[in-house]
Amino acid sequence: MSKLFKPSSSLGLRFWQLLLLAVILVVWYVVTLDPKVAFFFGQPIEVWGRIWAWFVTNRDIYLHLWVTLSETVLAFFIGTISGLGLGLWLGLSNTASAILDPYIKAANSMPRVILAPIFGMWFGLGIWSKVALAVTLVFFIVFFNVYQGVREVSPTLLDNARMLGAGRRQLLRHVYLPSATSWVFSSLHTSVGLAFVGAVVGEYLGSASGVGYLILQAEGTFDVNTVFAGIVVLTAFALILDYIVGLGEKRLMKWQPKTGETEKI
């Protein structure tokens, strides 16, 4: 029994985490018994009712969720692959990176959310304007990581591969690309989150479907409970996406040392 209350054991840790959640929910519930407060903060039971209706009784969220998730996934892949490609190219070509350097810095420091209305004009109000916005967020994260990764490949590794007879293409495939991949993975958790942010912000700024659109509609009618329900759903799916990326990372990066890892046989 005493084991349950020690945060050091994994069971105890879960217990304390759940307890914290329960405390937050109870405080939320008690405070919002007052209707004036409830107007601003919603009520946990109402929020849960909304989520229940979306998923079980009315089943009207799946279309919106599908739209948001496909925007996220598309932006994630397009941004990652283009960032990887351009990062490799500029990392390997000194001339190109010298010429493009100021433009890349400028593009990265630009507040890119401002581009959302322009993308709306270019790509319409469908999913592609949201994909474009999210791509601009994902691209730079991956690009800078790959660029850095290519620049910092150990010279000994390169020399060794060259002495073993690797040509230019083989160096790219067997040394630069795997080295860059490890840097890409370290950025993927950030970029999947940003892909999601890009998609939702894009929807929020102008669309006819998606979870961001649902939240915008609810805000228009001061329906705080629906807003909170939307936030909860978005958070849950962001966590799921992050978990999937983590699984992929585990599979592909099994060669990477983990701290404190004992010998595996």
Next chain:
Amino acid sequence: MADAALSLDNITCTFVSRDGGGKRYTAVKDTTLAIAPGEFVSVVGPTGCGKSTLLNVGAGLLQPSSGQVKVFGQPLKGINTRAGYMFQGEALLPWRSALENVIAGLEFAGVDRAESLERGRDWMRRVGLSGFEERYPHQMSGGMRKRAMLAQTLIRDPDIILMDEPFSALDIQTRQLMENEVLDLWMAKRKAVLFITHDLDEAIAMSDRVVVLSAGPGTHPIGEFAIDLPRPRDVAEVRADPRFVELHAAIWGVLREEVLKGYAQQKRA
């Protein structure tokens, strides 16, 4: 006389510092060195004297400022494809398992996969790594990584083997084991070896010839000693040989002063 396996003629390497100012540093000056086919030559010298520079020139990784490199009589252009190079630092690809690392050279050369794997397993066994084929470099000890690097270098069957202080990071026991293994492998194949070390004992125990380099800058050979100890040798036992002690004293007499010079320079810098 047959062509030397590797000959460095009047090599000078001057580095210009990148941050402008035109600072120059001549690491190696007017160095001539020839290694006959099948000969084991060690180069010793104080730390920071440009031993690795010389090796990189021989490998074709570094262009000398002046002088010429010849490989079996042919002037060297680009990478020296007949040489295998065992680096001082970590050179295994961390994303490949030990076996995949060992066969990397064969893969680059387009050797059939099944044949590469078979030869790779054979070499893993020869360097005493059987059963560790699927380990990644970070899961192996320093000595095991060195063995894998040795197999990786030798599997291509190079005619010239360049080694840059390959065992300097190992503890003394592992080191002697590896030295003996390298000698056995070398005795079986008799390739030309250029072995860089700062350890005089190691140099004498393993080589046919020891070349002493001066302290930098402007490193050049200042002494050459033929090692007439009988083979096969055991690196641990040979140290007790009276001839070994004699040679050691003679070479150390030349090297000592350079080591002190090199040390004084590093202290000033």
